[in-house]
Amino acid sequence: LTTDEHPLDYIFHPRSVAVVGAPTHEGPGGFFVGAIKEAGFPGPIYPVNPKATEIQGLTCYPSLRDVPGPVDYVISSVPARVVPQLVEDCGSKGVKALHFFTAGFSETGEEERADLEKRAVERAREFGIRIIGPNCMGLYVPSAGLSFMPGLPNESGPVAFISQSGANAGDFIRATAVRGIRYSKVISYGNAADLDESDFFEYCAADPDTRVIASYIEGVKDGRHFLQALRQAATVKPVVVLKGGRTEAGGRAAHSHTGALAGSIEVFDAACRQAGAVRVNTLEDLTDVTVAMTFLSGLSGRRVGIIGSGGGQSVLAADEAASVGLEVPVLSDETQEKLRQFTPVAGTSTRNPVDTYMGWVGGPERLVDTIRLVANAPNIDSVLLHIHFDGGAMRMDPVKRAEALADAIAEALPRFQKPLTIVARPAVQAEGFAASIAFQERVSRAGVAVFSSIVNAARALGHLLDWQQGRRDLVMP
Amino acid sequence: LTTDEHPLDYIFHPRSVAVVGAPTHEGPGGFFVGAIKEAGFPGPIYPVNPKATEIQGLTCYPSLRDVPGPVDYVISSVPARVVPQLVEDCGSKGVKALHFFTAGFSETGEEERADLEKRAVERAREFGIRIIGPNCMGLYVPSAGLSFMPGLPNESGPVAFISQSGANAGDFIRATAVRGIRYSKVISYGNAADLDESDFFEYCAADPDTRVIASYIEGVKDGRHFLQALRQAATVKPVVVLKGGRTEAGGRAAHSHTGALAGSIEVFDAACRQAGAVRVNTLEDLTDVTVAMTFLSGLSGRRVGIIGSGGGQSVLAADEAASVGLEVPVLSDETQEKLRQFTPVAGTSTRNPVDTYMGWVGGPERLVDTIRLVANAPNIDSVLLHIHFDGGAMRMDPVKRAEALADAIAEALPRFQKPLTIVARPAVQAEGFAASIAFQERVSRAGVAVFSSIVNAARALGHLLDWQQGRRDLVMP
Numbered sequence: 029l030t031t032d033e034h035p036l037d038y039i040f041h042p043r044s045v046a047v048v049g050a051p052t053h054e055g056p057g058g059f060f061v062g063a064i065k066e067a068g069f070p071g072p073i074y075p076v077n078p079k080a081t082e083i084q085g086l087t088c089y090p091s092l093r094d095v096p097g098p099v100d101y102v103i104s105s106v107p108a109r110v111v112p113q114l115v116e117d118c119g120s121k122g123v124k125a126l127h128f129f130t131a132g133f134s135e136t137g138e139e140e141r142a143d144l145e146k147r148a149v150e151r152a153r154e155f156g157i158r159i160i161g162p163n164c165m166g167l168y169v170p171s172a173g174l175s176f177m178p179g180l181p182n183e184s185g186p187v188a189f190i191s192q193s194g195a196n197a198g199d200f201i202r203a204t205a206v207r208g209i210r211y212s213k214v215i216s217y218g219n220a221a222d223l224d225e226s227d228f229f230e231y232c233a234a235d236p237d238t239r240v241i242a243s244y245i246e247g248v249k250d251g252r253h254f255l256q257a258l259r260q261a262a263t264v265k266p267v268v269v270l271k272g273g274r275t276e277a278g279g280r281a282a283h284s285h286t287g288a289l290a291g292s293i294e295v296f297d298a299a300c301r302q303a304g305a306v307r308v309n310t311l312e313d314l315t316d317v318t319v320a321m322t323f324l325s326g327l328s329g330r331r332v333g334i335i336g337s338g339g340g341q342s343v344l345a346a347d348e349a350a351s352v353g354l355e356v357p358v359l360s361d362e363t364q365e366k367l368r369q370f371t372p373v374a375g376t377s378t379r380n381p382v383d384t385y386m387g388w389v390g391g392p393e394r395l396v397d398t399i400r401l402v403a404n405a406p407n408i409d410s411v412l413l414h415i416h417f418d419g420g421a422m423r424m425d426p427v428k429r430a431e432a433l434a435d436a437i438a439e440a441l442p443r444f445q446k447p448l449t450i451v452a453r454p455a456v457q458a459e460g461f462a463a464s465i466a467f468q469e470r471v472s473r474a475g476v477a478v479f480s481s482i483v484n485a486a487r488a489l490g491h492l493l494d495w496q497q498g499r500r501d502l503v504m505p
Numbered sequence: 506l507t508t509d510e511h512p513l514d515y516i517f518h519p520r521s522v523a524v525v526g527a528p529t530h531e532g533p534g535g536f537f538v539g540a541i542k543e544a545g546f547p548g549p550i551y552p553v554n555p556k557a558t559e560i561q562g563l564t565c566y567p568s569l570r571d572v573p574g575p576v577d578y579v580i581s582s583v584p585a586r587v588v589p590q591l592v593e594d595c596g597s598k599g600v601k602a603l604h605f606f607t608a609g610f611s612e613t614g615e616e617e618r619a620d621l622e623k624r625a626v627e628r629a630r631e632f633g634i635r636i637i638g639p640n641c642m643g644l645y646v647p648s649a650g651l652s653f654m655p656g657l658p659n660e661s662g663p664v665a666f667i668s669q670s671g672a673n674a675g676d677f678i679r680a681t682a683v684r685g686i687r688y689s690k691v692i693s694y695g696n697a698a699d700l701d702e703s704d705f706f707e708y709c710a711a712d713p714d715t716r717v718i719a720s721y722i723e724g725v726k727d728g729r730h731f732l733q734a735l736r737q738a739a740t741v742k743p744v745v746v747l748k749g750g751r752t753e754a755g756g757r758a759a760h761s762h763t764g765a766l767a768g769s770i771e772v773f774d775a776a777c778r779q780a781g782a783v784r785v786n787t788l789e790d791l792t793d794v795t796v797a798m799t800f801l802s803g804l805s806g807r808r809v810g811i812i813g814s815g816g817g818q819s820v821l822a823a824d825e826a827a828s829v830g831l832e833v834p835v836l837s838d839e840t841q842e843k844l845r846q847f848t849p850v851a852g853t854s855t856r857n858p859v860d861t862y863m864g865w866v867g868g869p870e871r872l873v874d875t876i877r878l879v880a881n882a883p884n885i886d887s888v889l890l891h892i893h894f895d896g897g898a899m900r901m902d903p904v905k906r907a908e909a910l911a912d913a914i915a916e917a918l919p920r921f922q923k924p925l926t927i928v929a930r931p932a933v934q935a936e937g938f939a940a941s942i943a944f945q946e947r948v949s950r951a952g953v954a955v956f957s958s959i960v961n962a963a964r965a966l967g968h969l970l971d972w973q974q975g976r977r978d979l980v981m982p
Contacts (some may be wrong), residue, residue, distance in 0.1 A: 195817050199893075280835070281820040286816065309824070312960075347751050373609060379761055381754075480931070
């Protein structure tokens with residue numbers, strides 16, 4: 029099955045979009061028109077609102093029926109009570125997909141509102157319209173010029189994110205974009221009244237633009253279908269799943285949020301194991317494992333060479349890596365001798381962790397040489413470099429210094445025989461923050477996985493290695 | 506025993522300081538003169554270097570013996586081989602305390618260098634000189650105008666930090682300063698060839714300026730003395746300890762770093778339990794628990810009311826709080842009714858977590874009202890507000906908006922009957938970062954504990970509550 033043949037493919041590639049209930053002024057819910065314009069949507073965009081004749085420079089129509097051309101895709105920002113009329117309008121207009129940003133349906137727990145949702149879906153089905161939502165952000169598909177918030181990258185990439193929460197989708201994109209992740213599709217699907225997580229997993233499994241699938245799920249609509257779809261996806265691609273509502277309190281919140289029935293986390297966990305998907309517990313872990321799956325597929329083992337500046341930081345880096353299951357073997361005498369040719373004796377160590385002056389003395393070349401020697405050491409599977417960009421004592425502009433270091437590392441990458449992982453510790457100063465972001469953008473563009481702590485990096489590497497092991501076990505029992 | 510009588514008190518209040526081996530240009534090791542000037546040291550500062558006549562506007566002397574007035578405190582930046590001569594000079598000059606920034610002693614593992622360290626300490630003892638270090642950053646005592654790096658707060662505060670690592674001391678200060686922590690004393694003591702962790706614990710236990718003691722320790726010199734000093738401190742103040750070298754790899758790194766013998770983590774852990782000190786595993790936990798100990802002493806239980814914006818974020822906040830041992834009880838109908846008077850129905854929840862529009866709609870007053878209603882609810886022990894400052898869709902300047910929100914919260918604090926904890930999630934955009942820092946500085950100055958994730962906050966609250974429980978168990982067996 030290729031995407032061209034996939035029955036949902038048309039949803040992700042509409043030829044025209046209408047935003048019904050587009051606010052006349054920017055504000056919550058008012059960003060769809062701007063976001064889609066910014067994303068470079070190639071077809072016509074039709075704002076619909078009886079109170080305006082123009083929105084953001086585009087002709088605005090009083091109702092969907094007044095739009096002159098055909099409309100493939102409708103985004104609904106109208107209040108819930110207007111939805112029945114909107115569905116009729118969509119039917120008569122020949123709309124193919126209807127995304128409800130509109131909330132206030134089954135998730136409220138009110139019977140009347142749940143009924144409204146149910147009837148809207150039934151009526152849409154009669155028209156052959158598929159529904160995304162309600163109570164969600166919908167689609168961000170950079171290759172198709174679709175977006176649900178301003179400021180997202182227009183560039184495409186290999187990661188799909190299937191998210192029951194719009195805010196978590198936004199947080200995930202924000203947190204991963206600076207770390208070099210780009211997206212094939214991000215789908216925020218809310219209450220899943222029609223299309224649900226299983227439909228989207230099946231689609232992403234078949235999608236040739238998607239290489240890694242990340243997901244945030246609060247409740248599963250159909251357990252059997254889900255297990256089948258999850259297995260289908262995880263058989264062909266790395267799949268990472270964050271289950272919201274894994275505690276009683278979280279499950280209650282999930283029910284308030286999307287009307288989801290959170291179910292037993294043990295059952296969900298078993299489904300993930302059975303399918304070969306990685307389950308994580310926090311959004312931070314979801315972003316970290318996604319970064320590892322995207323950039324570190326060449327990782328082959330747990331033996332890590334740690335490089336950084338600061339004796340105490342080296343001690344803690346070794347403790348944290350080792351306590352999360354990585355190995356930190358002593359470097360061979362031969363490797364240490366090579367390092368000692370340019371590493372001063374006082375205040376350093378070449379054993380592993382390598383505690384060095386990091387390119388503040390001798391320029392970035394010294395640090396690159398250090399990485400190369402450790403990466404190419406026989407008893408090391410990957411290098412973990414830890415660094416931070418706050419400072420004070422140095423004179424050189426921190427952003428320029430960070431960029432020079434990033435460029436030197438990027439240029440030298442082909443000479444490293446093992447993968448490089450970088451921990452850029454969180455900045456607390458504005459200059460350090462700017463330097464850190466500049467550094468992260470450059471090294472991640474070159475294909476380096478970046479994390480914000482040793483623990484996070486070590487945990488992500490561990491998840492990746494466990495997953496690889498699981499695959500090997502499956503293939504070679 | 507009050508500090509006035511404490512035998513080490515003079516070390517923390519020198520009347521004059523000489524920096525021997527002060528570099529003629531800024532660079533590594535060149536920041537002591539500048540840092541002490543910046544810290545407003547009230548007495549004379551004497552740079553010593555035969556190659557200069559003036560350093561940073563101060564008269565520079567060719568040797569310590571050439572300094573005209575008495576010298577209480579000497580910072581040594583000279584190479585290790587020159588140290589024997591320096592100790593003689595200090596003796597004849599009547600110096601009281603000698604801090605060796607100088608490294609390259611026992612930590613190198615070389616017998617000759619270990620011997621040099623031993624002889625320097627013995628000779629100094631004959632002169633009655635106490636030694637801090639070697640291989641360390643020494644003292645940051647804002648009330649005495651002492652500092653070891655530029656850019657640290659000149660203001661004093663209630664937290665002491667006893668750190669075997671200088672870089673970890675710097676990281677700790679940087680990470681906690683933006684979160685409102687200020688310091689009585691920060692002591693970086695390196696190889697602990699003379700004064701060691703036990704001496705400093707005893708001093709800080711007696712120090713009236715110190716209310717909370719944090720510590721980073723790689724190896725303990727004298728187990729019996731340490732246990733006694735730790736108990737002495739933990740009996741009168743909260744004590745939080747991060748033990749570096751808790752794994753084999755970390756222990757090896759600790760030995761390379763400060764010559765420390767890391768010892769068994771089980772034994773160390775037992776010592777902490779016996780003394781009533783809190784042991785943590787990462788620098789992040791150390792900073793978080795220190796913040797909790799400093800700002801949340803009024804916390805009385807595990808029932809937390811969670812407030813934030815975003816359904817998915819609320820689900821995860823509840824999961825994370827509950828999975829780390831906090832309770833997230835449903836708010837009473839009465840509290841929910843009060844919240845519903847100004848919380849719209851669609852896209853929100855008032856159950857707990859409270860998912861609301863956060864002050865973006867209706868201004869900060871609505872959010873403050875929400876916090877107040879939850880804080881004053883009968884079945885809630887504290888409020889946990891989660892927030893982030895990255896954005897896009899809003900028009901108001903993010904820094905101004907963050908400041909207005911912080912000011913409104915600070916102003917309303919006296920009306921909250923329970924403690925408020927805030928999670929400011931890490932920013933990934935420069936504007937969001939600036940807004941977050943401005944927000945954190947304002948609310949923490951008002952006495953609010955700030956964390957970077959729900960998990961971190963929940964874990965710190967858990968440590969604090971466990972510690973309180975332990976104290977109650979001790980007092981009322």
